[in-house]
Amino acid sequence: MNVKLQNGYELPIIGYGTFGLTSDDVGNALKCGYRRIDSAYGYGNEDQVGIAVKNCGLKREEIFITTKVTTGALRENKVVEEFELSLANLQTDYVDLYLIHWPVKEKYIPAWAELEKIYASGKAKAIGFSNAQIYHLEELNKVWKVPPMVNQVEIHPYMTQKPLTNYCKEMHIAMEAWSPLAAGMAELFAEEVLINISKKYNKTISQIILRWDIQQGIMTIPKSETIEWMENNIDIFDFELTNDEMMLIDGLNRNHRTGPDPDNFSF
Numbered sequence: 001m002n003v004k005l006q007n008g009y010e011l012p013i014i015g016y017g018t019f020g021l022t023s024d025d026v027g028n029a030l031k032c033g034y035r036r037i038d039s040a041y042g043y044g045n046e047d048q049v050g051i052a053v054k055n056c057g058l059k060r061e062e063i064f065i066t067t068k069v070t071t072g073a074l075r076e077n078k079v080v081e082e083f084e085l086s087l088a089n090l091q092t093d094y095v096d097l098y099l100i101h102w103p104v105k106e107k108y109i110p111a112w113a114e115l116e117k118i119y120a121s122g123k124a125k126a127i128g129f130s131n132a133q134i135y136h137l138e139e140l141n142k143v144w145k146v147p148p149m150v151n152q153v154e155i156h157p158y159m160t161q162k163p164l165t166n167y168c169k170e171m172h173i174a175m176e177a178w179s180p181l182a183a184g185m186a187e188l189f190a191e192e193v194l195i196n197i198s199k200k201y202n203k204t205i206s207q208i209i210l211r212w213d214i215q216q217g218i219m220t221i222p223k224s225e226t227i228e229w230m231e232n233n234i235d236i237f238d239f240e241l242t243n244d245e246m247m248l249i250d251g252l253n254r255n256h257r258t259g260p261d262p263d264n265f266s267f
Contacts, residue, residue, distance in 0.1 A: 001237060003219055005149040006172040009126050011064050011096065012036040013214050014234060017178065017223035019043050025225050026052035030063070032230040038152075038178075038221040039090070040068035040101055041082055046089035054091050065090060066152075068101035068130055069115075071267055075107055079114035087123065098124035099152060103136045103262060109143060116146045126150065130178070131262040134167050141171075152176040154259050155218060157209060157252040158188055165218070176219040181206055183258040193248045201239045204232055211236045212249045 002010040015036030016029040026037060026049050035058075039049045046067060053063055067090065073082035087093060098118060100108055108129075115127045128150030129136070137148065151168050155161050155177035168175050182188045194205045201208070206222070210233060213220040222233040241249075260267075 001214065003174050003217065005126050005174055006147065007126060007149060009096075009149070011126070011150075011174075011219065013217075013219050014210065014236070015064070015066070015219065015221040016230070017221040018045060018049055019223065021045065021048070021223070021225060023048040023051040023055075027056055028227050029230050030056045030058065032227065033234055034230070035062060036064040036066070036096075036221075038066045040070075040099075041073070041086050041089075042068065042070040042101060046086055050089055050091035060092060064096040065092065066097040066099065067095050068099040069111065071102050071104050071107075071265075074100070074102075074104045074111045077110070079111050080118065083118055083123070094123045094125065096124075097126045097128060097150060099128050099130045099150065100132075101130050102260075102265060102267075103129065103132050108132075108136065109140060112140055112144060112148075116144070119146055128152070128173070131260075133262055134164055136262075137167070137171065137173070147171070148173050150174045150176055150219075152178055152219075152221075153262075154179050154257055155213070155220075156180050156182040156188070156258075157191070157194070157212070157249050158182055158185070158254045158256040159258075160250055160253040162250070162253070165216070169217075174219060175217070176221065177213050178221060179258050180213055180220045180222055181209055182256075185258065188252075191252060193252060197241070197245055197248070203236075203239065206233055207236050208241070209249075211239065211241055212246060215241055215246060
């Protein structure tokens, strides 16, 4: 199942997050059927992704790679330089999606112009943001020549991001969930609503949450080091939640972040 971006490029709706992981982990994910790999220069393991992709036996065009530019490169006006380092690390001559990782104040707008150049060169098939709020996109809208195609933000049942999701839908910006399982927060996995739905479908709570993502048209990138859970997380296409069940999960929202706040970060 794919999501078509506003430029017509398609990405798998579910991918594999790689923060803190190794080439063996990524290789196992590819064996389990993942074809979309989410990385970032700031993770320090793009080289591990590159090794896994090179050694997996699949053609490059069968795998969709995302990476992201760091806040440091934004502040130092070295977006293109870091992008070239990412290509070298990943052992590829293009990425499928290139994102601004965090919207550094007074830097994300000029940085966007650099991403537009990268996109025009063909070295990124699509470009977008990670952690952009509505006002970031509104400011960017005043100057962009190429609009963002994706916005990757923290989304899970305790952080549904409905206003942002609705805005991006109106702007034809595809949404993507990072930390879709709320970093495995025990309290979330003890929610009676999720337990009852999981029993009904004989699915794990993780599968219920990830299904909730994709039924909203939200791309999602769960992470696991365990092959059993890699397989579990991608096995979500043989059932469908009802509208009432979707609304019950929506109702768990607390606007609770497990990661940094895009309006208050210091890295």
